[in-house]
Amino acid sequence: DARVTQTPRHKVTEMGQEVTMRCQPILGHNTVFWYRQTMMQGLELLAYFRNRAPLDDSGMPKDRFSAEMPDATLATLKIQPSEPRDSAVYFCASGLEVYEQYFGPGTRLTVT
Amino acid sequence: GDSVTQMEGPVTLSEEAFLTINCTYTATGYPSLFWYVQYPGEGLQLLLKATKADDKGSNKGFEATYRKETTSFHLEKGSVQVSDSAVYFCALSDGGANSKLTFGKGITLSVRP
Numbered sequence: 245d246a247r248v249t250q251t252p253r254h255k256v257t258e259m260g261q262e263v264t265m266r267c268q269p270i271l272g273h274n275t276v277f278w279y280r281q282t283m284m285q286g287l288e289l290l291a292y293f294r295n296r297a298p299l300d301d302s303g304m305p306k307d308r309f310s311a312e313m314p315d316a317t318l319a320t321l322k323i324q325p326s327e328p329r330d331s332a333v334y335f336c337a338s339g340l341e342v343y344e345q346y347f348g349p350g351t352r353l354t355v356t
Numbered sequence: 357g358d359s360v361t362q363m364e365g366p367v368t369l370s371e372e373a374f375l376t377i378n379c380t381y382t383a384t385g386y387p388s389l390f391w392y393v394q395y396p397g398e399g400l401q402l403l404l405k406a407t408k409a410d411d412k413g414s415n416k417g418f419e420a421t422y423r424k425e426t427t428s429f430h431l432e433k434g435s436v437q438v439s440d441s442a443v444y445f446c447a448l449s450d451g452g453a454n455s456k457l458t459f460g461k462g463i464t465l466s467v468r469p
Contacts, residue, residue: 286461347399
């Protein structure tokens with residue numbers, strides 16, 4: 245049963261530290277999405293890639309966030325420096341078609 | 357731009373009650389419509405979809421019909437179970453080459469025994 249995997253599942257860090265979240269999309273999927281979920285804002289699309297090329301990162305704060313796909317099996321989301329307002333659950337999703345998105349279990353980030 | 361509006365929640369029902377969760381949308385063109393479900397502690401899962409007007413999507417006893425005239429895609433289930441307790445998201449995609457999903461805010465459903 246193919247699944248999207250995300251690491252770490254939980255991360256607690258201090259303000260100012262760098263945070264790296266990793267995602268392994270389902271093998272063969274060509275589209276990868278990063279979302280952030282909070283109680284206040286709900287689900288927000290941060291960035292997405294197709295065939296490893298970034299298509300849209302307009303939802304991401306450019307000064308501190310960066311998203312990359314070094315290869316087809318790995319997507320990363322980095323925050324540097326982290327701030328308390330970045331505390332959220334970050335989801336990665338992959339798919340072959342835009343609406344067939346398979347979500348990972350998420351990384352719960354707490355910045356103190 | 358495209359948007360999805362869901363009814364305010366949360367919703368609490370007794371087991372075997374009838375469920376309706378309202379969803380309306382604003383979009384140019386002919387979007388595809390979806391319902392995603394998020395169980396506690398998990399990521400979202402596609403529940404059902406409809407890609408053109410009057411299509412009915414169905415899965416696990418849930419149904420939703422694409423109504424172009426009312427720009428709606430309401431989710432229904434005839435008899436809910438405790439295991440249906442989750443957050444439900446309505447979403448749309450405009451279907452363009454680089455299109456993405458636009459999600460509603462989600463609504464929490466709690467079903468009590």
